[in-house]
Every structure is written in structure tokens, then in C-alpha cells.
Amino acid sequence: MNVLVTGGAGYIGSACVQELIEQNHTVTVFDNLSEGHRAAVHPAANFVEGCLNQAEQSKDVVGRAAPEVVIHFAASALVEESMKVPGKYFGNNVANGLNLLNACVQAQVRKIVFSSTCATYGIPDRIPISEDTPQQPINPYGESKLIFEKMLRWFHEIHGLQYVAFRYFNACGATDRFGEHHRIETHLIPNVLKVALKQQTSCKIFGTDYPTTDGTCVRDYIHIKDLATAHILASQSNLNGCYNLGTGKGYSVREVIAACELLTGAKIAVEEHDRRPGDPPKLVAAPSQAINALNWHPEFIAIERIVDTAWQWHKAHPNGYPH
Numbered sequence: 001m002n003v004l005v006t007g008g009a010g011y012i013g014s015a016c017v018q019e020l021i022e023q024n025h026t027v028t029v030f031d032n033l034s035e036g037h038r039a040a041v042h043p044a045a046n047f048v049e050g051c052l053n054q055a056e057q058s059k060d061v062v063g064r065a066a067p068e069v070v071i072h073f074a075a076s077a078l079v080e081e082s083m084k085v086p087g088k089y090f091g092n093n094v095a096n097g098l099n100l101l102n103a104c105v106q107a108q109v110r111k112i113v114f115s116s117t118c119a120t121y122g123i124p125d126r127i128p129i130s131e132d133t134p135q136q137p138i139n140p141y142g143e144s145k146l147i148f149e150k151m152l153r154w155f156h157e158i159h160g161l162q163y164v165a166f167r168y169f170n171a172c173g174a175t176d177r178f179g180e181h182h183r184i185e186t187h188l189i190p191n192v193l194k195v196a197l198k199q200q201t202s203c204k205i206f207g208t209d210y211p212t213t214d215g216t217c218v219r220d221y222i223h224i225k226d227l228a229t230a231h232i233l234a235s236q237s238n239l240n241g242c243y244n245l246g247t248g249k250g251y252s253v254r255e256v257i258a259a260c261e262l263l264t265g266a267k268i269a270v271e272e273h274d275r276r277p278g279d280p281p282k283l284v285a286a287p288s289q290a291i292n293a294l295n296w297h298p299e300f301i302a303i304e305r306i307v308d309t310a311w312q313w314h315k316a317h318p319n320g321y322p323h
């Protein structure tokens with residue numbers, strides 16, 4: 001396949017590009033490097049630096065690459081930030097995404113595969129979360145992704161653009177080349193590993209009074225290699241629709257920290273803080289629809305294995321990417 005990957009210099013995008021290249025596909029990465037890193041672009045991919053806020057440039061880039069499939073990762077993706085600057089989220093995730101959709105129609109792209117999120121569900125009325133759970137986001141991040149899902153449905157109906165939207169649970173882990181390096185790190189696992197690397201003295205637990213077994217939030221941690229595999233299977237399929245991508249297993253914040261302690265042999269000091277705005281207590285996927293429709297089988301289920309891949313990457317790249 002000839003594939004254009006927006007956000008291919010980012011955390012999940014870089015892992016997906018690696019998998020595409022290893023499966024001998026042709027890849028163009030389109031990324032503005034605001035969150036991504038030039039060094040995270042696989043050397044065998046074509047790279048175009050640019051931003052989807054430029055409608056004409058976006059049409060030009062998609063037209064020149066002439067991909068059969070576009071995989072759309074480029075987005076803003078922090079719940080807490082979205083509660084402070086919602087305009088950034090509706091701008092990047094909705095308005096810029098619309099520029100991409102228009103470019104796809106003009107270039108007669110066959111299919112778009114989109115990074116959606118379990119944050120579209122808000123506080124679900126049942127766990128595990130299946131795709132027919134009502135979508136009632138409780139933060140602008142989730143709302144912006146839900147709006148884009150709805151746009152996809154109409155572009156499919158009216159223009160025939162095929163789409164698969166994947167509602168990710170918590171992306172984590174690393175490949176042998178690419179891992180997690182955010183300029184401002186807010187995510188749980190990299191922050192815990194920074195303590196193990198002695199780059200910070202403690203990590204924070206946001207909320208210890210949730211209605212969960214140990215009072216901390218429960219999340220479904222899905223490895224970026226498993227996410228990458230699902231995107232490629234979806235690209236090769238004629239499916240249309242929205243699918244959860246998770247393992248179906250939930251771990252609390254304290255359980256993740258304990259797994260990191262065990263694996264690294266380091267004592268992880270914690271600071272208990274108030275809840276973080278916009279965080280639901282428990283998000284665990286029912287992943288059977290993706291498993292059945294795509295014949296997708298997540299390889300990394302146990303948190304220890306997932307954290308181990310992240311730990312190997314952070315030890316090898318203690319300062320992340322050079323640029």
C-alpha cells in the first residue's frame with residue numbers, strides 16, 4: 001500500500017510507520033513537529049514538515065503523495081490541557097481534521113483510519129465498554145474526537161470515503177526503535193520510569209478516593225505495537241465503523257507503579273494529589289469487535305511486559321529524542 005501518515009513523528013504514529021515499513025509499504029509522514037520529533041520519523045519514510053491548519057498545503061501534500069490510505073494520528077491529546085484551552089482542541093482536532101478530509105476527497109483517497117479515543121465515552125454506564133456505550137464526553141478532548149468521528153460518517157455516506165475510527169484506551173510501551181517522549185510529560189508510565197531513572201524524586205498519584213478497589217483510577221493499557229497492527233489490518237480491509245482498541249484488562253495507578261517497581265528494582269516514591277480534572281474513574285475496553293472484525297490479537301496484555309518495553313527504551317534514550 002501507499003500510505004500517508006499524519007502525526008507520523010509522534011509517539012503512536014512513529015510505531016505505526018515502523019510497522020508499515022517493515023511490512024514493505026510506502027509511507028509519507030506529514031507532521032508539524034509540534035509534538036513529534038524529526039528523529040522519530042523512520043528513515044525509510046518520506047517526510048513532509050507541515051501543518052493541517054494550512055488547507056491548500058494539505059491538499060497539495062495529499063495530492064502529491066496520492067495515497068490509497070491515510071492514517072490520521074496528528075492531534076492534541078491531553079485531557080487536562082483540553083480543560084484549560086478547549087480552543088486548541090477544537091482547532092487542531094476538528095478544524096484541521098476537516099482540512100484533511102477535504103484533501104482526501106480531492107485526492108480520491110480510498111480510506112482513512114483515525115485515532116479516536118475512549119474519552120468519547122465520558123463516564124461509561126458499564127464496564128467493560130463496548131462500542132454501543134453512549135458517547136457523552138466529559139472533556140473537550142473527547143468531544144473533539146467524537147465530532148471528528150461524526151464527520152467521518154458523513155464523508156463516508158456522501159463521498160464514499162471508507163473509514164475506521166479506533167477508540168484507543170491508554171497507549172503505552174515502546175518498539176525496539178521508538179518510544180514515548182513528550183516535551184512536557186504528563187503520562188503515568190514515563191513519569192514513573194523517570195523516578196526509576198533518578199531523573200525525578202517522586203511521581204504523583206492523581207486521586208486516591210475513586211470508587212475503585214484501591215481508590216486510584218483504572219485504565220486499560222494497550223501497547224503501541226498492537227495499535228500499529230490494528231491500523232494496518234484496518235487499512236487493508238473494506239470495513240467501515242468505530243472500534244475499541246484495548247486489551248480488556250484494567251490496572252489501577254497503584255498497580256502500574258507496583259509493576260514498575262518490580263521491573264526496575266527501584267523504589268518509586270509517590271505523592272498523593274487531588275483528582276485531575278476530566279479523569280473518569282475506570283476505563284476498560286470490551287475489545288471483541290476489533291478482535292473479530294480484523295482478526296486482531298493484541299500481543300501485550302500483562303502490564304509487566306508492556307512496562308518492560310518502555311523501560312528498555314527509556315534506559316537506552318534517557319533524554320528521549322535529540323530533536
Ligand code: UDP
Binds near residue numbers: 207253
Ligand atoms: N496519572 C497519575 N499520575 C501521573 C499521570 C497520570 O496518577 O503522573 C493517572 C491519571 O489521573 C489517569 C491515569 O494515571 O488516571 C492515566 O493517565 P495518563 O495521563 O497516563 O493517560 P490518560 O488516561 O490521561 O490518557
